[in-house]
Amino acid sequence: MKGVSPELYPFKSHFETISGHQYHYVEEGKGDPVVMLHGNPTWSFYYRELIRKLSPHFHCLAPDHIGCGYSDKPDDAAYNYTLEQRLNDLETFLEKKAITKNIHLVVHDWGGIIGMAYAHRHPYSIKKIVILNTTAFHLPQGKSFPFGLLLFRTWVGAFLVRAFNAFAGIATIEGVKRIRLSKAVRNGLTAPYNSWKNRIATLRFVQDIPLKPGDPGYRIVTEMQQCLGQFRNTPTLIAWGMKDYVFDRHFLEAWMQYLPEARVHRFEDSGHYILEDQQEAVGKLVLDFFLRNP
Secondary structure (H helix, E strand, O other): OOOOOOOOOOOOEEEEEEOOEEEEEEEEOOOOEEEEEOOOOOOHHHHHHHHHHHOOOOEEEEEOOOOOOOOOOOOOOOOOOOHHHHHHHHHHHHHHOOOOOOEEEEEEEHHHHHHHHHHHHOHHHEEEEEEEEEOOOOOOOOOOOOHHHHHHOOHHHHHHHHHHOHHHHHHHHHOOOOOOOOHHHHHHHHOOOOOOHHHHHHHHHHHOOOOOOOOOOHHHHHHHHHOHHHHOOOOEEEEEEOOOOOOOHHHHHHHHHHOOOOEEEEEOOOOOOHHHHOHHHHHHHHHHHHHOOO
């Protein structure tokens, strides 16, 4: 894809047909599976350095959700852009790959909701969990829904996303706090979202955030939240950028209440794109955590 540096993203592309569409994923290495789930508006490119670091030891899989990365980007008539569909896609993908046990789960942003919903359905498949600035529960007490996200749920925000790639573009600036992303990295993060048509998932993810009963996905998040305690004894690492505009300290504190045994590493100078701000530090933490016996 134009704009994606092969030096930064040198991986061979793989595809499965899921829900009638081409579902792209990176697959590198051998060993226990590590499933890395991206959020919005990123794609498997976000995990490029972590894949390099882990693949000598593990079987790394980093899929692109439908509408994202190198996966197909169908319109609304051909695909249902909802959490339930995302969850079903992931379930189908892992079944096709015969990955049903010893899963090391790495989740960020929307990848947390999708990945932990999968874990809720298949708790005995999960061996370890890495949580990176994400959620698997409703808005914590004391946290209001950010105005910026509210804006993107209006017709004005929708136009800015579809016409100008505003959401993905702004994220490459606001998502990092410790560093400034290079032009090559910014281009890599935004390249798949290069037209009105190809920005559909970026917008639908924002619109699909379940805020109240009756919203698509609200029941899934409620059930998942009620059952998060089942992972209290699952080895869990939390690496958190404390300058995240959306997933701030309220979300981190909630995670610590649900999973009090988790190992928590706060990065006070880092933002939502914690892997971009802290590639080496978080990569080393994750590798050491996965190599260590439970």
